[in-house]
Amino acid sequence: xxxPATTSxxxxxxxxxxxxxxxxxxxxxxxxxxxxLAARHRWHALFDAxxxxxxxxxxxxxxxxxxxxxxxxxxxxxxxxxxxxxEAGWPLLEEGHVAAAWMYLRAxxxxxxxxxxxxxxxxxxxxxxxxxxxxxxxxxxELVGIALWEGVDPALGIRLVIRTQGTCNSxxxxxxxxxxxxxxxxxxxAAVLVEHLHHELCTNLAADLERRGLPLPAAxxxxxxxxxxxxxxxxxxxxxxxxxxxSHLQAVLRIARVCTDEPTIRRxxxxxxxxxxxxxxxxxxxxxPFENVAEASRQFxxxxxxxxxxxxIGFFRAEALKARIEEAGTLPADTLVVLLWRLxxxxxxxxxxxxxxxxxxxxxxxxxxxxxxxxxxxxTAAGDFEPLRRACREKGDEIxxxxxxxxxxxxxxxxx
Numbered sequence: 058x059x060x061p062a063t064t065s066x067x068x069x070x071x072x073x074x075x076x077x078x079x080x081x082x083x084x085x086x087x088x089x090x091x092x093x094l095a096a097r098h099r100w101h102a103l104f105d106a107x108x109x110x111x112x113x114x115x116x117x118x119x120x121x122x123x124x125x126x127x128x129x130x131x132x133x134x135x136x137x138x139x140x141x142x143x144e145a146g147w148p149l150l151e152e153g154h155v156a157a158a159w160m161y162l163r164a165x166x167x168x169x170x171x172x173x174x175x176x177x178x179x180x181x182x183x184x185x186x187x188x189x190x191x192x193x194x195x196x197x198x199e200l201v202g203i204a205l206w207e208g209v210d211p212a213l214g215i216r217l218v219i220r221t222q223g224t225c226n227s228x229x230x231x232x233x234x235x236x237x238x239x240x241x242x243x244x245x246x247a248a249v250l251v252e253h254l255h256h257e258l259c260t261n262l263a264a265d266l267e268r269r270g271l272p273l274p275a276a277x278x279x280x281x282x283x284x285x286x287x288x289x290x291x292x293x294x295x296x297x298x299x300x301x302x303x304s305h306l307q308a309v310l311r312i313a314r315v316c317t318d319e320p321t322i323r324r325x326x327x328x329x330x331x332x333x334x335x336x337x338x339x340x341x342x343x344x345x346p347f348e349n350v351a352e353a354s355r356q357f358x359x360x361x362x363x364x365x366x367x368x369x370i371g372f373f374r375a376e377a378l379k380a381r382i383e384e385a386g387t388l389p390a391d392t393l394v395v396l397l398w399r400l401x402x403x404x405x406x407x408x409x410x411x412x413x414x415x416x417x418x419x420x421x422x423x424x425x426x427x428x429x430x431x432x433x434x435x436x437t438a439a440g441d442f443e444p445l446r447r448a449c450r451e452k453g454d455e456i457x458x459x460x461x462x463x464x465x466x467x468x469x470x471x472x473x
Contacts, residue, residue, distance in 0.1 A: 066093070083113050091144075098152070100145040104161065107141035139165040150174050155199035159207065172210035175200060179217055197221060211235045212245035219253050227253070228308050240315040240426040247313050248321045254301070254309045255283065255324040258331060261300040262286045283327035293334050303339040306332050310354040311343065315426055317399065322361050329354035346376035346389040357392065361399055370396065370405075377409065387414050388421040395423055398430050403438035410435055411448040433460045437468065 070093065078086035087110035094103040109119040114137075115130050117123060126134070146161030150171070155178065162171055179200055182193075197217065205214025211234065218227040227250060235246045259281040263273055266289055274285040287293060306328060313325045332340070332351030343350040347357075353372070360369035373393040380389035390413040397406035410432055423429060430438075436445040442461040449458035 084110060087113070095148070098148070100149050101157075104141050104145035107144060108138060111137035111141070142166075150178075153178060153196050155196065155203050159203045159209075163207075168209050172204070172213065175204050175210055176213055179204075179213060182217065182220065205230060205234050208234075208238060208242070211238065211242065212249050215246045215249045219249070224254065224257065224302070224305050228305060228312070231312060232308075236312070236422075236426075238426075240428045243312075243315045243426060244317070247316050248318065250309050251313050251316065251321050251324050251328070254305060255328060256281070258301045258306075258328065259283060259286060262290070262331075265298060265300060266290055283331050287331065287334070296334070297336055299335060299339055300331075303332070303335055304341070306335075307340065307343065307350045310350055311347070311422075314357070314395075314423065315428060317361075319362075322358050326355065326358040326362055326364070329358055344388055345380055345385055346373055346392055357396060360396060366400065370400075374409070377412075381412070381414055384414070386421065388423065390414060391421045391423040391429055394430070395428050398435070403430075403435050404441065406430070407432065407435035407439050407444060411445065432457055433464050436461060437464050 074086055074090060077089050087106055090106050091103055091110075094100075094106060111134055112123070113119050115134055117126070117130075117134070123134075142161040142165035146158045146165060150158035150162065151174075155175070159171070178196070182197060182200070201214050201217050204210040204217065211231075215227050215231055215235070218230045231246060231250060235243050262283065263277060263281070263286060266273055266286065269290070271289055274282065274289050276282070276285065290296075310325060310329055310332065313321060316322060316325070329351050333355055335351065340350065342348045343353075347353040356365065356369040356372050360366045370393075373389065373396055376389040377393045380386060390409060393409045394406050394413065397403075397409060410429070432445055436442045442465055446458055446461055449455070449461070
């Protein structure tokens, strides 16, 4: 992936540039220079040459400060600058110089295009590179840096960290780099963590069953299921064995609350069910309403699969009421709103959202990630704006009140 050795120009190269400029002008000369630089993989120099070419073509000095120029000239210069970024950046990325390429492509290319290329580059990285392989170490660090820390493809970044540094470091990386993103950007990376931990736990639990001389479920080879493995092991209630780091399990169950796709929710439910049988001395309490992380997670994820829905709603509704009375933060109320919304019960979600505490302190993790639907969105989905308007009058919220009027006008207009 590295560039071939670049060759320095000889005197004939300079003579050709001089002759081309004299015969056909600076623009043709810069084109010839660009071809020569590309052939020698001198991508940074190519970028500089294209910028000079653009400036000269627009009647500006080839180097130095530009100063004040008419808006149309500035716009054309910007367009050509971005083209130069792409011309230099894509070949650098092809050659595996990820950080250098990103310097050019950051403003000039669609992140999805860059992400697709990063995936190709990462395909050859199976395990942690040898410590003595400086080139492989550089390539890995740059891939993780751009995919994860620059946010180009957080899921790919997490996969690379899992593959080369393990579960613990991948959770830490997620907390530091991904958790600050909107929920929709977090979801693919969170799903990667869930799938990894689910696979790891299934593997460890299956190995334990074999050690105990117990038969594996018939479908294990094609469709590993923690619930089936637990059933085959007799549930393991009261059994002191632990098949995965409990702190990893609880962290992933918390992280995965942003996820909405059925396969991930199902894996989370299975992880939570496993967590419910862990000895108390290996677990730790979470933040309300997830003080018992595994049990509350079992209800949260299970309800989204249609399991014990009424019990789950009752549990989180009681937790939201308790937190409101004790002024214990907004996460319990936020969890109830999110769950009702995901269950397709917008009118109930709106009622819960209107009763939600103001939350003058730090926003909950769900609120910070943008997981909560807006009040107007809830009212629109419920087809009834009056409950929200009454709450707006009581709380003096004329902005949301006006938004409901505009939203209702929009609905009426779309029907005509």
